[in-house]
Amino acid sequence: xxxxxxxxxxxxxxxxxxxxxxxxxxxxxxxxxxxxxxxxxxxxxxxxxxxxxxxxxxxxxxxxxxxxxxxxxxxxxxxxxxxxxxxxxxxxxxxxxxxxxxxxxxxxxxxxxxxxxxxxxxxxxxxxxxxxxxxxxxxxxxxxxxxxxxxxxxxxxxxxxxxxxxxxxxxxxxxxxxxxxxxxxxxxxxxxxxxxxxxxxxxxxxxxxxxxxxxxxxxxxxxxxxxxxxxxxxxxxxxxxxxxxxxxxxxxxxxxxxxxxxxxxxxxxxxxxxxxxxxxxxxxxxxxxxxxxxxxxxxxxxxxxxxxxxxxxxxxxxxxxxxxxxxxxxxxxxxxxxxxxxxxxxxxxxxxxxxxxxxxxxxxxxxxxxxxxxxxxxxxxxxxxxxxxxxxxxxxxxxxxxxxxxxxxxxxxxxxxxxxxxxxxxxxxxxxxxxxxxxxxxxxxxxxxxxxxxxxxxxxxxxxxxxxxxxxxxxxxxxxxxxxxxxxxxxxxxxxxxxxxxxxxxx
Ligand code: CMP
Numbered sequence: 001x002x003x004x005x006x007x008x009x010x011x012x013x014x015x016x017x018x019x020x021x022x023x024x025x026x027x028x029x030x031x032x033x034x035x036x037x038x039x040x041x042x043x044x045x046x047x048x049x050x051x052x053x054x055x056x057x058x059x060x061x062x063x064x065x066x067x068x069x070x071x072x073x074x075x076x077x078x079x080x081x082x083x084x085x086x087x088x089x090x091x092x093x094x095x096x097x098x099x100x101x102x103x104x105x106x107x108x109x110x111x112x113x114x115x116x117x118x119x120x121x122x123x124x125x126x127x128x129x130x131x132x133x134x135x136x137x138x139x140x141x142x143x144x145x146x147x148x149x150x151x152x153x154x155x156x157x158x159x160x161x162x163x164x165x166x167x168x169x170x171x172x173x174x175x176x177x178x179x180x181x182x183x184x185x186x187x188x189x190x191x192x193x194x195x196x197x198x199x200x201x202x203x204x205x206x207x208x209x210x211x212x213x214x215x216x217x218x219x220x221x222x223x224x225x226x227x228x229x230x231x232x233x234x235x236x237x238x239x240x241x242x243x244x245x246x247x248x249x250x251x252x253x254x255x256x257x258x259x260x261x262x263x264x265x266x267x268x269x270x271x272x273x274x275x276x277x278x279x280x281x282x283x284x285x286x287x288x289x290x291x292x293x294x295x296x297x298x299x300x301x302x303x304x305x306x307x308x309x310x311x312x313x314x315x316x317x318x319x320x321x322x323x324x325x326x327x328x329x330x331x332x333x334x335x336x337x338x339x340x341x342x343x344x345x346x347x348x349x350x351x352x353x354x355x356x357x358x359x360x361x362x363x364x365x366x367x368x369x370x371x372x373x374x375x376x377x378x379x380x381x382x383x384x385x386x387x388x389x390x391x392x393x394x395x396x397x398x399x400x401x402x403x404x405x406x407x408x409x410x411x412x413x414x415x416x417x418x419x420x421x422x423x424x425x426x427x428x429x430x431x432x433x434x435x436x437x438x439x440x441x442x443x444x445x446x447x448x449x450x451x452x453x454x455x456x457x458x459x460x461x462x463x464x465x466x467x468x469x470x471x472x473x474x475x476x477x478x479x480x481x482x483x484x485x486x487x488x489x490x491x492x493x494x495x496x497x498x499x500x501x502x503x504x505x506x507x
Contacts, residue, residue: 004047004069011040011073014080021088032087032102036079043072067121074113082106100157100183149184152200157181162203167211167221167287170198175211177288191288212287220255220283223290225297228313229305230275235264238278238310245304246280246297249375249433253293255283260297275313303371303437340365340441343390346414352461357451365441370434376417379431383421385442389413392438398430398473408476409469410435420466422448423459424496425503429473449504456506463500467492 015036022033046069053062086102118125156162162178168188169175176188176196186203188196212221229238242262254260260282267276280301284293305312341362344350350358365388370376376387379399389411396409396417408430411417421428422445452458471488474480480488500506 004050007073008040008043008047011043011076011080015040018080018083018088021084032079032083036076036083039072039076039079043069043076046072067117070120071114071117074117075110078106078109078113082109100153100181103183104154146184148201148204149199152202152204153181153183153186156186156200156203162186162210166213167219169209169211171206171208191290212284218255218285219287220285221287222281223284223294225280225282225294225301227278227280227298227301227305228273228275229278229310230313231268233310235276235278237308238262238276238305239264241304241308241310242278242280242301245300245307245374246282248378249373251282251293251296251300251373253284253286253289253296255285258283262301273313299371299437300374303369303374307368307370309366337362340367343388343414343441344443347388347416349416349419349462349465353451353458357455360451361443361447364447365443368440368442370438370440372434372436372438374434374438376432376434376438376440377428379428381421381428383418383425383428384445385418386422386445386448387416387418387432388441388443389415389417390439390441393435394438395433395435396430397433398476400477405431406476408473413439419462420469423462423466423503424499426499429470452500452504452506456501456504459500459504459506460497463493463497466496466500470496 015033018036019033046065050062050065050069053065082102082105086097086105090097115125162168162181164178164180166178167175168178174188174190174196176190176194178186179189179195180187181200185197185199188198190196212219239262246260246262250256251260260280262278262280264276265279268274280297282293282297284290286293302312341358344358344362344365350361353361368387376394377383379397391413393413394411394415394417395407396411397405397407399405411432417432418428420426467489470492471480471485474488475485
């Protein structure tokens with residue numbers, strides 16, 4: 001009897017030691033130790049009852065308590081050993097194992113311990129199992145589905161076909177992320193915030209897709225975004241326009257490699273429509289955020305097409321009723337012209353031009369919208385246009401000698417940029433990126449050249465503005481103080497004026 005109490009004390013000590021180690025490993029699950037504590041309670045109960053049994057004079061009770069005590073001892077040993085091995089040792093060695101493996105090992109050890117104990121007390125377990133065919137059949141049949149699920153869960157985890165965190169698509173097209181593979185079912189969370197419990201047996205018998213997974217490749221999924229443009233616009237032009245916009249700057253949530261690109265995948269859709277069918281294919285990196293990312297891609301497509309004055313197709317079957325006579329068209333054109341003229345006159349670079357000169361520029365200036373985060377012009381590129389910022393904000397960034405990029409200015413409408421390279425023939429001095437959705441007017445180099453040729457003194461006015469901006473850039477790149485900036489301004493002014501004169505061959 002005293003031996004049993006010593007053994008009990010030993011178990012208590014072992015539980016305390018394991019619990020102490022579990023505390024040191026913050027990620028280890030503590031719930032498994034709870035089972036040992038409960039078993040300790042039963043063990044203590046059995047010991048107390050054994051101590052009191054001589055009052056009852058029931059030998060059968062004594063034997064029962066003895067067997068129960070032995071069984072609890074074995075279960076306690078199994079529990080403590082498996083907790084130490086799985087939760088402490090394997091975790092300390094950073095060996096990943098599926099939860100279900102632990103449960104199977106413990107379950108098998110319990111059955112073995114029970115069998116051995118029965119054998120020791122003279123019960124022939126094998127013959128009971130073998131001879132009770134009816135019991136076996138009933139148990140087998142009733143557990144068929146459950147066993148199927150358990151085996152399914154085990155094989156799913158052990159053959160590594162699906163892991164927690166994977167996105168899968170079931171046969172019925174439901175998509176979701178695998179959160180847990182449990183004994184009987186797999187827990188899947190869908191994008192609609194639903195939780196789906198799929199029996200493991202079912203997962204084993206149906207073909208399902210593991211989304212975005214390829215051996216040796218990052219997890220990303222090809223996603224399609226559709227749009228249509230009518231036949232007046234050549235597919236080559238549409239594809240080039242959209243490809244340029246997609247690849248000019250990264251779009252949040254899409255992979256850099258493979259690059260997002262546009263294809264024309266059908267002409268006229270079975271001759272029913274009078275437009276081409278296009279699709280942009282991009283690789284989605286965060287599979288949970290498919291619609292938001294597709295929406296950003298659509299914004300980029302929309303802005304690129306608008307800039308290139310390529311309208312999205314309108315269903316050909318629709319009947320348009322609009323007042324589109326000559327007078328109406330003229331009125332519309334005049335209104336657009338007036339607003340372009342007002343925008344040009346409002347910025348200081350053109351404020352000193354005569355009204356006639358401003359009108360010449362306004363007549364040829366083109367509207368160019370950009371979506372947020374799009375690169376409008378890149379450092380080092382050749383200049384074709386000067387941009388007048390009508391709406392939104394744009395960031396001016398410059399690559400420093402250390403190789404990183406620094407912001408030098410935040411331009412807010414009404415403003416202008418892209419004049420430096422345009423006026424001097426040098427490559428673009430900085431990269432300009434749309435911070436918000438932006439609307440610009442593009443002023444063509446040749447139109448500006450025509451005006452400067454006619455009135456060369458404009459070059460002097462413009463070079464003053466250019467010099468100020470260039471000194472700001474130099475201050476960022478070279479860390480100039482106020483005095484150095486002031487000196488640099490004077491030299492830059494005459495240098496820029498000379499390069500404008502050279503570039504436009506002015507006298
Ligand atoms: P460009 O060199 O043609 O192209 C990049 C443009 O960024 C440049 O012309 C200027 O219009 C603009 N830019 C460069 N530095 C500044 C600055 N310090 N402040 C405002 N705009 C700038």
